[in-house]
Amino acid sequence: MPTKDLELERRAKKLLEGKISRGYAEITVTVGDDEGVKKKLTLDEDMVRQFLSAVGTLKQKYSLPGEADVSSVLALRDVFKSEEEAAGAEERWNLIRPALEAALDGLVEMRTAEGRALKRDVMEKLDEIAKSCGRIMESRRRQEGDILEKYKKKVEELAGADADPQRVLMEAAVMAERSDISEEVVRLNCHLDQMRLLLDSDAPVGRKMEFITQEINREANTIGSKSVQYEISREVVEIKGNLEKIREQTANIE
Numbered sequence: 001m002p003t004k005d006l007e008l009e010r011r012a013k014k015l016l017e018g019k020i021s022r023g024y025a026e027i028t029v030t031v032g033d034d035e036g037v038k039k040k041l042t043l044d045e046d047m048v049r050q051f052l053s054a055v056g057t058l059k060q061k062y063s064l065p066g067e068a069d070v071s072s073v074l075a076l077r078d079v080f081k082s083e084e085e086a087a088g089a090e091e092r093w094n095l096i097r098p099a100l101e102a103a104l105d106g107l108v109e110m111r112t113a114e115g116r117a118l119k120r121d122v123m124e125k126l127d128e129i130a131k132s133c134g135r136i137m138e139s140r141r142r143q144e145g146d147i148l149e150k151y152k153k154k155v156e157e158l159a160g161a162d163a164d165p166q167r168v169l170m171e172a173a174v175m176a177e178r179s180d181i182s183e184e185v186v187r188l189n190c191h192l193d194q195m196r197l198l199l200d201s202d203a204p205v206g207r208k209m210e211f212i213t214q215e216i217n218r219e220a221n222t223i224g225s226k227s228v229q230y231e232i233s234r235e236v237v238e239i240k241g242n243l244e245k246i247r248e249q250t251a252n253i254e
Contacts, residue, residue: 005089005092007089008089008092008093008096011093011097012027012029012096012100015097015100015101015104016104019104019107019108020104020107020254021204021254022204022206022207022254023254027100029096029099029100041080041081042080042081043079043080044078044079044080044081047076047078047079048073048076048079051068051072051073051076052068052073055068055072111254114252115253115254118249118252118253119199121245121249122195122199122246122249122250123196123199125242125243125245125246126192126195126196126246128238128242129188129192129216129238129239129242129243130189130192132235132236132238132239132242133185133188133189133192133235133239135231135235136181136185136223136231136232136235136236137182137185139229139231139232139235140180140181140182140229140232180226181222181223181226181227181232184219184222184223184226185219185223187215187219188216188219188220188223188239191212191215191216191219192216194212195209195212195213195216195246198212204254205253205254206250206251206253206254209246209250209253210247210250210251213243213246213247213250216239216243217240217243220236220239220240220243223236224236
């Protein structure tokens with residue numbers, strides 16, 4: 001906007017910030033000409049005088065060649081003014097504000113409708129992730145005995161025929177404990193609960209949701225790295241697939 005209207009730009013930004021807290025917005029104000037109304041164009045002679053005086057000072061002080069001409073003057077910003085520019089800032093703001101408020105109200109209404117659809121979609125993905133967590137724990141409990149037996153055989157192979165059975169069992173139990181994923185699943189479910197609470201909040205939650213998706217992804221990676229079961233690895237892939245869809249939607253949530 002012209003320098004004289006920077007105050008109007010500040011007011012427009014303030015009005016916008018009251019409606020939107022995240023994202024990028026561009027405001028375009030178009031002023032239409034009234035048909036049949038003649039406008040008088042006036043020259044800001046004071047600006048021209050100051051410009052020519054400054055050019056003369058530069059030439060004399062630094063021995064610079066060249067002359068200021070009409071093209072130089074025309075290149076000056078706001079060197080010409082029309083009659084309508086004589087209107088005060090308040091009058092111009094009173095013309096801009098109603099249109100801007102109506103546009104922002106329409107934007108908020110549209111984003112609210114879109115937000116409801118996004119919430120439903122994200123909630124469905126969270127439910128799918130929760131189901132995967134349930135299947136992971138069920139699979140882990142069902143095969144706990146098999147896992148212990150697997151590690152027992154591995155320790156026996158390493159220790160040889162003379163290995164102490166009690167010692168073998170203890171080592172196998174330690175290895176099985178290290179592969180336990182129950183804590184990671186509990187934390188992952190807690191993150192899902194946090195996400196649901198955010199989706200029910202009236203405050204801006206987009207950035208917080210981005211952070212929680214990172215935490216869920218971290219827990220899923222840990223589960224995948226500790227898992228020795230195909231069924232669990234398959235569910236981790238499902239979790240990460242749904243999480244990626246949530247991450248994409250989160251970018252559109254304020």
